[in-house]
Amino acid sequence: MKNSRRSFVLFSLGVASSLALTRVATADAAKLSEADPKAQAVGYKEVAATVDKSKFPSYVAGQNCSNCSLFQGKASDAWGGCLLFGSLQVAATGWCSSYGNM
Template structure:
């Protein structure tokens, strides 16, 4: 009987620990991409698409923003959502980068 109780206690502790760790992982705020990030700079990421230097990035056209890009992993109405171009970091819906690809 002692081994059954011991097994139960050890299992319970393991389950409780796993739940605590998973709660912490889900509770953490996603990382928002900043313009000073090295990858952001290499792709010309701007938090506000209206501030894109059109001379430096001639592909940019008015109306393009992350919210209507095929890589944006949220709804266009979400202020921020993940982007695979930046390792899943959160990008601004109103942002833009040189990897922009219009949603179909």
């Protein structure tokens, strides 16, 4: 019994530390800048409400990265991955002209 308890504790510590390190790595991931050429090519804005509606008439209020099919985070995350931008994270409140395309 002692051996299985020890194995359980060691396994639990390993899992907990892995989860903690994953969260730290995600929090430290590089964030996409509006000045990035890839971001500019699709009109990315960190705050959807600031989208220039004359340049992007397809923008509709309520659209943002957190409810886009390309967003790789949870709807409750402030930042998350995007299929368009590789390892860079986008703001959940953001928007780009590729919204929902997939």
